[in-house]
Amino acid sequence: MAVAAVATVTIATSRTSLQVIPQTRLFPSQMPIFSTRRFFTSAKNAVESHTLTKVPAKSYYKTNVIDILKERGLLESITSENLRSASSSPLRVYCGFDPTAESLHLGNLLGIIVLSWFQRSGHKVVALVGGATGRVGDPSGKSLERPDLDLGTIEKNCAGIRGIVGRMLGSPREDCEESGDKIEEDSFVIVNNYDWWKDMNLLDFLREVGRFARVGSMMAKESVKKRLSSEEGMSYTEFTYQLLQGYDFLYMFKNMNVNVQIGGSDQWGNITAGTELIRKTLQVEGTAYGLTFPLLLKSDGTKFGKSESGAIWLSPSMLSPYKFYQHLFSVPDADVIRFLKTLTFLSMNEIQELEEEMQEPEYIPNAVQRILAEEVTRFVHGEIGLQEALQATEALKPGAETELSWATIERIAKDVPSCSLDYDEVLNTSLVDLSVRSGLLSSKSAVRRMLKQGGVYLNNKRVNSEDKVIQEVDIIDGKVILLSAGKKNKMVVRIC
Numbered sequence: 211m212a213v214a215a216v217a218t219v220t221i222a223t224s225r226t227s228l229q230v231i232p233q234t235r236l237f238p239s240q241m242p243i244f245s246t247r248r249f250f251t252s253a254k255n256a257v258e259s260h261t262l263t264k265v266p267a268k269s270y271y272k273t274n275v276i277d278i279l280k281e282r283g284l285l286e287s288i289t290s291e292n293l294r295s296a297s298s299s300p301l302r303v304y305c306g307f308d309p310t311a312e313s314l315h316l317g318n319l320l321g322i323i324v325l326s327w328f329q330r331s332g333h334k335v336v337a338l339v340g341g342a343t344g345r346v347g348d349p350s351g352k353s354l355e356r357p358d359l360d361l362g363t364i365e366k367n368c369a370g371i372r373g374i375v376g377r378m379l380g381s382p383r384e385d386c387e388e389s390g391d392k393i394e395e396d397s398f399v400i401v402n403n404y405d406w407w408k409d410m411n412l413l414d415f416l417r418e419v420g421r422f423a424r425v426g427s428m429m430a431k432e433s434v435k436k437r438l439s440s441e442e443g444m445s446y447t448e449f450t451y452q453l454l455q456g457y458d459f460l461y462m463f464k465n466m467n468v469n470v471q472i473g474g475s476d477q478w479g480n481i482t483a484g485t486e487l488i489r490k491t492l493q494v495e496g497t498a499y500g501l502t503f504p505l506l507l508k509s510d511g512t513k514f515g516k517s518e519s520g521a522i523w524l525s526p527s528m529l530s531p532y533k534f535y536q537h538l539f540s541v542p543d544a545d546v547i548r549f550l551k552t553l554t555f556l557s558m559n560e561i562q563e564l565e566e567e568m569q570e571p572e573y574i575p576n577a578v579q580r581i582l583a584e585e586v587t588r589f590v591h592g593e594i595g596l597q598e599a600l601q602a603t604e605a606l607k608p609g610a611e612t613e614l615s616w617a618t619i620e621r622i623a624k625d626v627p628s629c630s631l632d633y634d635e636v637l638n639t640s641l642v643d644l645s646v647r648s649g650l651l652s653s654k655s656a657v658r659r660m661l662k663q664g665g666v667y668l669n670n671k672r673v674n675s676e677d678k679v680i681q682e683v684d685i686i687d688g689k690v691i692l693l694s695a696g697k698k699n700k701m702v703v704r705i706c
């Protein structure tokens with residue numbers, strides 16, 4: 211295997227020195243993993259020192275991928291301990307995503323991260339979009355039957371999921387060439403299971419799949435047992451789901467040499483349906499493996515999902531990179547180290563250092579959350595998305611005196627309330643009136659009170675006088691004004 215060294219680059223900025231630390235790379239086709247992070251030798255200089263680190267992912271290669279997943283808390287169960295030794299040779303690993311929404315969410319990110327660990331360890335990975343299984347609905351972990359989705363929605367959702375997964379696992383992202391139903395990459399492929407299910411008729415299914423499935427073991431699956439004991443029971447359609455997923459594994463095992471399926475812990479029943487089917491139909495023992503990872507939970511024990519209020523979507527059209535970044539930035543101290551292990555590719559040594567830093571008296575609150583937010587936002591939204599999030603964070607920072615341009619305000623406009631007013635309604639209007647007219651505050655007296663407290667900002671500049679009147683120079687690029695009242699209440703006023 212070729213080992214290529216990556217050159218050291220030091221980038222001087224006005225305030226900080228950014229350094230790309232060289233690492234060895236084993237697979238040139240694999241995605242470079244950059245990590246802009248605050249690397250503190252001392253918590254005191256945490257804010258000053260900014261180091262761009264090439265994460266030593268390739269040094270992990272000497273470590274077995276199963277051990278990596280285990281030490282990072284990404285391993286719940288494996289169907290056979292032999293997977294550990296099997297992974298010293300190249301594997302083909304797949305994870306499926308049903309198109310139940312246009313975007314995946316933070317919980318689903320774990321599947322992508324585990325695939326990425328396999329990819330970074332030299333294995334090939336396949337992401338499956340469930341164009342067929344999405345029409346049936348996985349009963350795993352669900353107390354009620356999933357709502358039926360129309361075909362248009364399923365197709366739209368499939369396209370959304372392919373885009374998200376492709377951006378994270380494809381390399382490099384701008385070169386992700388779609389051809390037909392696949393994004394062909396050296397180490398990564400996307401498939402849609404509708405491609406093989408669309409031509410399967412019922413009689414073929416019963417002969418090729420049903421004949422090898424034992425009703426007893428199907429009934430013993432957790433997802434089935436739970437539902438059967440519920441008042442609503444379970445439809446025959448949903449009962450069949452495990453065989454659909456099981457056949458996917460069989461199909462890909464036979465036709466694409468895929469030999470490992472991964473999924474969240476709730477997928478165990480469906481994954482073992484696949485390994486059982488492979489064993490029975492092909493009469494092969496121990497050549498197909500399943501691996502599950504624990505569900506990503508909040509510190510209160512609830513899972514990150516889409517039914518929970520305020521899902522943390524991965525698609526920028528459903529949640530801006532800024533808001534995504536803010537969610538991770540607000541993770542409680544109790545969760546942040548666990549999330550660094552499961553959601554980033556920082557080395558365990560780096561994470562341990564950060565954990566120790568958090569105990570220091572000089573530790574700057576949320577410094578580790580900032581690293582988490584930067585790492586995950588970059589992985590999900592790319593460098594451009596991260597920069598967008600950082601700029602919006604800076605511009606919207608309570609009391610920030612950031613110089614604003616129209617472009618900056620437009621970028622943050624989707625994250626704060628906005629209104630449109632005629633030029634005449636704005637020019638020569640008092641700030642007090644404009645604050646009420648725009649909906650920033652509900653009454654003139656509230657504005658005056660806030661002005662007295664020094665909490666009113668026009669384009670991020672504090673205003674103290676009640677007599678302030680909006681002039682042409684206050685309308686940024688003739689198009690927009692940013693009003694703020696207090697630390698968090700903002701309003702973008704667009705001038706039409």
Ligand SMILES: Nc1ncnc2c1ncn2[C@@H]1O[C@H](COP(=O)(O)OP(=O)(O)OP(=O)(O)O)[C@@H](O)[C@H]1O
Pocket residue numbers: 308310315316317318320321348350351473474475476477504505506507513514515516517518
């Ligand atoms: N919090 C999570 N951590 C890890 N994996 C998850 C998490 N949530 C979902 N998954 C994985 O993504 C798959 C698809 O999720 P699924 O659509 O069943 O639930 P969901 O997206 O969490 O939605 P809901 O909130 O409606 O339960 C799951 O089978 C599971 O393996």
Ligand SMILES: N[C@@H](Cc1ccc(O)cc1)C(=O)O
Pocket residue numbers: 305306307308338340343348403454455456458459477480
């Ligand atoms: N059942 C998985 C999705 C999936 C679909 C088909 C598969 O072959 C594998 C996984 C889920 O609910 O997310």
